[in-house]
Amino acid sequence: MGNILVLAEHRQGALRDISYEMMAIAPGLAQDMGGEVTVLLIGSGMDELAKKMAAFGSKVLVVDDPLFEDFNADKYQKVLSALIDDLKPAVVMTGHTAQGVDFIPALAVEKNLPLVAEVVSLEYADGTLKATRQLYSGKVNATVAFKPADTYLVTIREGVVEPPDASADGAVEKVESPLKDDLPYRSFVEYIEAEVGDVDITQSDILVAVGRGLKEDKNLPLIEELAKAIKADIAGSRAATDAGWIPHDRQVGTSGKSVKPKLYIAMGISGAFQHVAGMKGAKTVVAINKDPEAPIFTVADYAIVDDMFKVVPKLTEKLKELKG
Amino acid sequence: MKMFVCIKYVPDTSEAEVKVNPDGVTVDSARFSFDINDADNYAVEESVLIKEAKEGDITVVSIGPKQSDVMIRMAMAKGCDQAVRIEDDRIATHDPLMVAKVLAGAIKGQEFDLVLTGCMASDDGHMSTGVALAEELGVSHASMVKKVELLDGKVRAHRELEGGLLEVVELELPAVLTIQTGINEPRYAPIRGIRLAQKKELKVVNLDELGVDPAVVGLDASKVVLEQLYIPEVESSAEFIEGEAEEKAEKLASILVKGGLV
Numbered sequence: 104m105g106n107i108l109v110l111a112e113h114r115q116g117a118l119r120d121i122s123y124e125m126m127a128i129a130p131g132l133a134q135d136m137g138g139e140v141t142v143l144l145i146g147s148g149m150d151e152l153a154k155k156m157a158a159f160g161s162k163v164l165v166v167d168d169p170l171f172e173d174f175n176a177d178k179y180q181k182v183l184s185a186l187i188d189d190l191k192p193a194v195v196m197t198g199h200t201a202q203g204v205d206f207i208p209a210l211a212v213e214k215n216l217p218l219v220a221e222v223v224s225l226e227y228a229d230g231t232l233k234a235t236r237q238l239y240s241g242k243v244n245a246t247v248a249f250k251p252a253d254t255y256l257v258t259i260r261e262g263v264v265e266p267p268d269a270s271a272d273g274a275v276e277k278v279e280s281p282l283k284d285d286l287p288y289r290s291f292v293e294y295i296e297a298e299v300g301d302v303d304i305t306q307s308d309i310l311v312a313v314g315r316g317l318k319e320d321k322n323l324p325l326i327e328e329l330a331k332a333i334k335a336d337i338a339g340s341r342a343a344t345d346a347g348w349i350p351h352d353r354q355v356g357t358s359g360k361s362v363k364p365k366l367y368i369a370m371g372i373s374g375a376f377q378h379v380a381g382m383k384g385a386k387t388v389v390a391i392n393k394d395p396e397a398p399i400f401t402v403a404d405y406a407i408v409d410d411m412f413k414v415v416p417k418l419t420e421k422l423k424e425l426k427g
Numbered sequence: 428m429k430m431f432v433c434i435k436y437v438p439d440t441s442e443a444e445v446k447v448n449p450d451g452v453t454v455d456s457a458r459f460s461f462d463i464n465d466a467d468n469y470a471v472e473e474s475v476l477i478k479e480a481k482e483g484d485i486t487v488v489s490i491g492p493k494q495s496d497v498m499i500r501m502a503m504a505k506g507c508d509q510a511v512r513i514e515d516d517r518i519a520t521h522d523p524l525m526v527a528k529v530l531a532g533a534i535k536g537q538e539f540d541l542v543l544t545g546c547m548a549s550d551d552g553h554m555s556t557g558v559a560l561a562e563e564l565g566v567s568h569a570s571m572v573k574k575v576e577l578l579d580g581k582v583r584a585h586r587e588l589e590g591g592l593l594e595v596v597e598l599e600l601p602a603v604l605t606i607q608t609g610i611n612e613p614r615y616a617p618i619r620g621i622r623l624a625q626k627k628e629l630k631v632v633n634l635d636e637l638g639v640d641p642a643v644v645g646l647d648a649s650k651v652v653l654e655q656l657y658i659p660e661v662e663s664s665a666e667f668i669e670g671e672a673e674e675k676a677e678k679l680a681s682i683l684v685k686g687g688l689v
Contacts (some may be wrong), residue, residue, distance in 0.1 A: 297591030
């Protein structure tokens with residue numbers, strides 16, 4: 104039977120979007136594989152969240168135990184390992200998230216199961232499960248086929264599908280925790296909230312954002328001039344904040360902020376998925392990049408394929424002139 | 428502190444177009460410059476910072492071609508003590524689970540406190556190798572680490588979650604940490620270090636010499652097949668502004684002003 108076990112993800116009392124998104128992928132795949140979807144929730148005090156996941160119509164299994172008050176990769180691995188033995192799912196699906204990546208590869212090694220990570224789509228045909236994923240920051244796609252196995256492990260990229268309607272009424276079933284005691288070798292200590300800076304870029308009307316293409320911080324005045332001319336705030340991709348050119352609280356992307364300005368000007372940013380996820384809510388996007396194949400152009404409204412160092416000074420000058 | 432740091436030699440494709448070779452499963456990397464994977468560079472720096480604070484010994488482990496010796500020497504110039512480079516074309520490098528088995532082969536049987544590696548490779552980006560390696564070695568782990576605090580027999584790792592939230596976990600040593608970019612400021616190799624690095628041991632081994640059975644890490648052993656690489660169509664509805672650089676800039680400025688966007 105081609106059953107699919109979907110691990111719903113939650114944090115600080117709320118389900119994460121990826122949990123809903125997987126419900127747009129799993130049912131169709133289960134149908135093709137001749138099986139059903141079962142959702143798994145691991146946590147403590149899961150009644151509300153279980154009800155929400157049941158609204159997608161599939162059965163929800165809940166491992167509800169104070170042992171799982173906080174996420175713990177090793178505990179999750181133990182639970183999944185035991186449930187794979189019990190339920191023998193054809194596919195175990197989790198998010199390619201800070202949770203998923205923290206234990207699925209270890210589970211794959213432990214159970215000697217195949218894994219394809221950060222999958223953007225799945226297809227089952229003629230008895231073979233194939234996954235599509237991306238390489239080189241989204242510049243290359245790869246089709247990866249699983250060799251026949253009892254269980255396939257996949258982690259799904261966030262934000263690749265819209266969540267489906269949730270108005271059904273699936274069954275909720277509690278299962279006893281396969282894990283009885285705390286694990287001595289890893290413990291949760293605390294969450295630390297992201298630092299707050301002088302400018303909240305989630306509230307900005309106009310953002311000029313720079314990436315790796317800025318090359319070094321001595322080129323920053325070029326961007327500051329442009330920002331000043333159009334009263335924009337400055338933001339950056341992960342590469343720009345890692346390099347220390349832009350403060351960390353101004354990082355746009357999955358590990359930073361999600362922004363929704365009226366205008367977003369991306370300069371020297373290739374547009375890896377992680378960045379785009381944070382800025383696709385912008386109303387108008389301008390992208391300037393040397394590489395005509397840069398993924399940033401897929402979300403741009405206006406595009407310039409050229410060297411930002413040749414374009415930006417003139418752009419600033421002309422904007423100043425036109426705006427008087 | 429006895430440490431291993433696992434690093435990968437990757438092409439820099441950040442501002443370049445990538446082309447797929449006629450074989451359909453490799454990319455034409457001849458035009459690219461190669462260097463240490465970004466996150467691995469931070470892992471090297473973190474290991475050197477720990478060594479400077481606590482004393483210790485760092486062994487670099489890398490799977491790669493002769494050309495990557497330059498990268499390995501650079502890590503040793505920064506403070507790593509010795510290196511093992513595994514060169515063998517029988518490794519199914521498309522599968523991080525196979526790569527983890529090979530890396531484990533270079534570490535198993537030796538004492539260590541920490542294994543550091545980057546949390547993601549910039550080329551294939553599985554984010555899987557480090558966590559799989561921990562399981563191969565039978566030790567605890569934390570991934571996407573943005574801060575490392577060493578305690579007595581334990582390590583506190585600050586994991587970077589979505590939205591910039593940090594999850595602090597405590598692990599018993601030995602442990603594997605996969606390091607996230609931005610954790611520190613990687614140094615440039617000092618001239619003196621570069622000279623010293625030439626005298627440090629860089630052992631080159633194949634799978635047989637490493638004691639890893641090629642049959643368990645090869646294409647037949649891998650349970651996944653890389654079938655096809657292709658360039659995704661850039662479906663862009665963008666208006667591409669044409670002309671010389673300055674012309675484009677002027678046109679864009681008019682569009683922004685006339686459209687009331689600025």
